[in-house]
Amino acid sequence: MLEDYKKKYTKPVLQHAILDFNGNVVESDNTLFQDLKDKYIGDIHPFFETFSALLISEDNETVFSCVHLEIENRNITADIILQTFKDGKNPLLIIHDLTSHYLNYQSTAQVRNESVINSQILELKNIYLKEKEVFKNRFIANFSHELRDPLTGILTFTDILSKTNLDLQQKDYIKILHSSSNFLKKMIDDILDISKIESGNLELSIEPFNLLDLLNEIKFNYKLKAEHKGLKFLHSFDEKLPEIIGGDAKRLRQVLTNLLDNAIKFTSNGSVTFNVSLNQIRAQKASIHFEIIDTGIGIEEEKLEEIFTSFSQVSGDDSIKGTGLGLAIVKHLVEHTKSKISVSSTPGKGSTFSTNINFVSKPSLKVKKDKKKQSQLTTSKKYNILLVEDSEITQLSVLKILASQGQFFLDIATKPDEVLARISNIDNEVDLVLMDIKLKEFRGDEIAKKIRKLPERHQKKVPIVAMTAKVFKEDLSLYKKAGINDVLTKPFNESQLLDIISKNLK
C-alpha cells in the first residue's frame, strides 16, 4: 500500500538517461520527460549541443547548475549532471528538477539586484545633480560679475547726475533711475548670495552688535514703506530683549528685511506686524523669536514648501517683481544658525512667518561703532591715486567721483608694466592703488604680489584696495596673500569708494 501511495503522491525530480558516444539517448527512465529515447540529445534542447565534446571514455563528472529547459512543452530549472566512465561504459545523464528551489532564489536575487541597481542609479543622479549645481553656481557667479561694471557706472553717474542742476521732472527721472538700479543691484546680490549658499561658501560671522538699534532702524524704514503703501505697520519688541548680542547682524538684517519686504509686497490692505521677543537665555545663548504677520493674499497649503525654493514664485502674479530668491535665502540663512523658519497661512487672509534664532548672549568684544562721514579727509593734502582698471565705465566712474572731491590726482594704468613703472617712480609717489582683479590681460592680485616685491621700501608698502565682485572666502584669502590691504565690492557708489580710500590712506 505504501508503494502505491509513493507512486501516486511522490513528484519525481530526477531523470536518468544513458547516452551513446554520438549523443543519442539509448535508455531513459521517463520520469520527467517521456520521449527522449532514440533522440539525438542536441535535438532535445540546444543546451545539450555542447555535450558532444564531453562524451569521452574517462571518469568525469560535469555539473551544470540552474539550467532553464523547455522540453515537451514543459519548463523546468534543473541541475544537469553528465557522468562519464573510463572503462567504455556509456555516459549517464541526470536531470535534477530544482524548479521550486530556484524560483525562490530568483525572487531573492530580483529584490537584491533591483536594490543595488537603484542605489547605483541614485548615486549617479546625485553626482549629475551636483555637477549641474556647480555649473549653475559658477555660471551665476561669472554672469553676475560681468553685470557689476555697467551697474557701477549706472549707480555712480546717477549719483553724480543728481548733484547737477536739474528741474523737477529731471529729478523725478533720476529717482526712477536710482530706484531701478538699486533694485537691479539687490537682485544681483540675491543671486550671488544664493549661489554662495548653495555652493557651501557662506559663513556667518559672530560679532557683537546692538540688537535694539538694528530692530529700531528696521522698524523705522519699514513703517515708512508700509504706510507709503497704505498699510498699518504694527510692532512689538519684548522689553526683556538683550541690547547687545553676538551674531551676524548683516545676515539677521537680511532675513528680517526679506520677510518684511515679502509681507509688504503681497499685502494690499490691512497691516504688517513685526514682533520680536526673547525665548530664553541659557548657557550663554539667547534664543530670540521673530514673527512677521501680514494680512495679504496668503499661500495655499500645498504651496507652503515651494515658497522656500530658489527661483520660485507661487503668487502667479507676473506684476509682482522679484527673482523668487528672497525666501530661499531666508530659509538657508536661518538654517545656517541651526534654526528653522515656519510659515502658516490662509489664502485670502494672510501669512505668519516665524523663527527662533540663537545668538551669543554676552559677547566679550565691544560693539564697533559705525564711523559716519569717514570719507571726509581732514587734511588739505592732495593724494595721488593709481587706478588699475581696463573697464572704461569704471575708469570714468572713479574719475568723476574723485574729481568732484578736489583732493585727488588720478592716474590710470591698464598694463602690468605701466603699473610697476608708475609705482617705481619715487619722484611722484602713489598714495593708494585701486586695483581691479579680473582685467582682460592679467590679474590684479598678481600685480599686487609684484608690487610687494619691489625694492623701494616706501613704495612697496603702498596701500592697495581691490575692486572686485569676487568676494567669496577663498577670493578674499587670495587677495590677502597677494598683499592687498582692503576690498571694495563692485558695484560701489560714491560714498563707498570715498570711505575705503579715506580708511586706507596713510
Place this chain on the structure above:
Amino acid sequence: MKISKKIVLLGHFGVGKSSLIRRFVENTFSEDYKVTIGVHIFKKNVSIPEKGTDVSLVLWDLEGNDDISNTRLSYLIGTHAFIYVYDVSRPATYKNLESELEFLKEKQKNTPITVVGNKEDLVTKTYLKQNVDDFGSLTDLYVSAKTGHKVDFLFSKLAEALI
C-alpha cells in the same frame, strides 16, 4: 553539415544581456527588469550570404555577476565566442572591465571576446567620447537593446567571423 556556434554572454547584472538576446531572437524589448539566474539558452539561425551558408547560433545568457570569477566554469565549456556586455550609463558595470576581460582570456585562451556597451540610447555621443579612458578603448561596439541599434549587426558579424 549544419554549423553550430556557442556564444556566451557575460557581464554584470542589469546590463541587458537577456534584452540583447530577446531583441536579436524575437525582435522584442521590455522595460521590465527580470533577473536571470543560472543560464537560459536560445538558438537562432543566421544566414551568411557572402559565404553561402547558415550558422546556428546557440546563445547562452548567463546570470549577471558583479565579479566574473564567480561564474560557473562549466557554462564556458565548448564556447566559440564571448560577448562581454556592460551598461554605458552605470560605471559599476565597467569599472573592472580590464581585469574581467583578463580573467576570461586566462580561462579560455583562444576564444574571441567582443566587448559591447549596451544602453547607448541613454547617453550622448559626447558622453561616450568623454569616457574613452574608462571603457572606450576596450569597447568593440555600442548597442541598444531598447532601440535595436546595432544588435543584428553584432550577432551577424560575430557569426560571420566564427566561420
